[in-house]
Amino acid sequence: MARLELSAAVLILHFLCVVTQVRSADYFLTVGGGYAPTGNQISLEKNVHFFQHVLEARYPAGPVQHDIFFSDGDDPGRDLQYVDAEAKLPRVNLLLATIFRKTNYLNHRYRSHQVPGVTGATTRSNLADWFVEEGAQLKAGDRLVVYVTAHGGKSKDKKRPENTQLFLWNNQPILMTELTRHLDKLPAEVPVVLVMVQCYSGGFANVIFKEGDSSKGLAQPNRCGFYATVQTRPAAGCTPDINEENYHEYSSYFWAAILGATRTGQAVSSCDYNEDGVVSFSEAHAYALLTSSTIDISVKTSDAFLRAYSEYPKPGSKGNRRKRRRDERPPQPVVRLWHPDSAFADLLDLARPEERVVLQGLSGQLEFFESRRARQAQTVASRLAKENKDGLSNRNKMRGQYDKLAARIRREVINRWPELANPWHPSAATIIQKEADAIVECVESHKGYKRFSQLRRRLNRLSQEQLNRDRKWAKCQRLIRTLENVALAANLPHVASAGRQIEYARLLGAEMATLGAGQ
The missing domain is CATH 3.40.50.1460 (Rossmann fold)
Structure with missing residues (x-):
């Protein structure tokens, strides 16, 4: 009402x-x-x-x-x-x-x-x-x-x-x-x-x-x-x-x-x-x-x-109105406020048409069907955040190995072409142009290059996996925020x-x- x-x-x-x-x-x-x-x-x-x-x-x-x-x-x-x-x-x-x-x-x-x-x-x-x-x-x-x-x-x-x-x-x-x-x-x-x-x-x-x-x-x-x-x-x-x-x-x-x-x-x-x-x-x-x-x-x-x-009730509260602020309406009969984790069907009834489309559409994309939709979204979002945190730790370890191999290959190139230690050396551009094939051969024939290439591909794959999790996490947040909007709007007349x-x-x-x- x-x-x-x-x-x-x-x-x-x-x-x-x-x-x-x-x-x-x-x-x-x-x-x-x-x-x-x-x-x-x-x-x-x-x-x-x-x-x-x-x-x-x-x-x-x-x-x-x-x-x-x-x-x-x-x-x-x-x-x-x-x-x-x-x-x-x-x-x-x-x-x-x-x-x-x-x-x-x-x-x-x-x-x-x-x-x-x-x-x-x-x-x-x-x-x-x-x-x-x-x-x-x-x-x-x-x-x-x-x-x-x-x-x-x-x-x-x-x-x-x-x-x-x-x-x-x-x-x-x-x-x-x-x-x-x-x-x-x-x-x-x-x-x-x-x-x-x-x-x-x-x-x-x-x-x-x-x-x-x-x-x-x-x-x-x-x-x-x-x-x-x-x-x-x-x-x-x-x-x-x-x-x-x-x-x-x-x-x-x-x-x-x-x-x-x-x-x-x-x-x-x-x-x-x-x-x-x-x-x-x-x-x-x-x-x-x-x-x-x-x-x-x-x-x-x-x-x-x-x-x-x-506002909406904080976790653990009974869902009743709290002490009003100065700009709020005078005390009214105690009412139970809506919460983002109220029954999804009820919040759907309260939503405006464009909100309803978002709630139903994101739920379908995420395959969320539980009545307490916000809780389900938060659970999945927390899992995704943990996976990304763990994935970042693994990436950092792999990045360390990658950097060490890059340094070894780099040293061999510099030992042969010392001018390349500084890309602004006046001879660097000429060396790169005239000895391109030899430089490519030096890099690709290095004993660590195969492992270096494998690590680069794995790092790229891990980055893409992390991005995919972040995208799904963002969709969870969109759903949660829309549920919050519906609850907050329904509660506004009471607070x-x-x-x-x-x-x-x-x-x-x-x-x-x-x-x-x-x-």
Whole structure:
């Protein structure tokens, strides 16, 4: 009943927002690229291309304004990293790089990026100026959509782990709290939607709070966002591979759901889970959760809201309401709160349509069928984590053997060609070019080379096995978090004030919106 009351409030508020606010125009701000040429993979460029394609399809007349900041802007320098599939790496270079332990960037090429219509470089000053000069010109009824396809880092503040970083060009960081201050410069009547796919991007879900701090309450402007992963983990996806069929990062799924087709043109089955005729942002997020087989644990702003202002019983408690906070509703009759490990069928009844699809779909993929679904997921996740920990220990031991063999082979090469001890020796390039066959023979005929090659293959296999376990672990976490979301939302009317419930309804309304003229 509580969830029904909240759902009714959501629908009423969403309807009122639609009929009383005529959106004037959508504006778009894209922040893309890496922190340096060696971290500016071609997939980031192609992400921008795909987003431009999505906008062309959803806004046939063209968006009112799309400002793009990408890497070094219009500088003609070679800022973009890619792998040339046609280029063949000489055997001698591969072997030397392997035994000298210098394989990073070995087969990468560089060119100037090819993002059309770039506004400027991704610098702190350019972004700050945009919010002051362009952002301030937005008016009531407009909406700003911000897409970030870049790199990110953990928070450096142990007391504020949510204050994660977005890396701009030339290794310039911008913190979650800094972006919050930039968003505060926009007119309060302008709603903002953020889609951010960098590592540790989940920290930026806190831009919905005043000063990025949930203890200070929800910020007045209507903001919502969708993020590739939680604030404590790297995200999947950045690659110098030019083949877009191999791109599996969060926004590939998110925008494909909105568009109805993948970035390679393959049709996507309808993601209109509530059958209202459109695919909302929250439904696109659900599609990514369900379809992506990566290490990502994707989150959205309503997740952050619920974890700040709702609760569920702790293990061992009787499930009753605890002492209320100042901003909560007055004491009510004691009720039993929902828990993520409540009966799965009951939580399924409480879930919204897109949540229900995720819960059922992930359960099927993981072959989880027990009633206490969260407990089953946690048990499997714990086992996978232990296996990865044990596997890492085995890999480290094997890595030690591998490194010792590399050192032995390396010494033999250096004894014969001492100049190669330093790859920048003026004679090194000439030696590698003229004596390539002899160097290859020296390496491959070494008595330890066969074992060295075997260890390399085994290490690669162990790495892949660890990645596969991490991907399954991530799916377990997605399922657990979705169960938590359902329980927290159902409990919100019992632990939060009416004002908080209205704020949550408003936030859900923003997440239930979509792209497109007239939507």
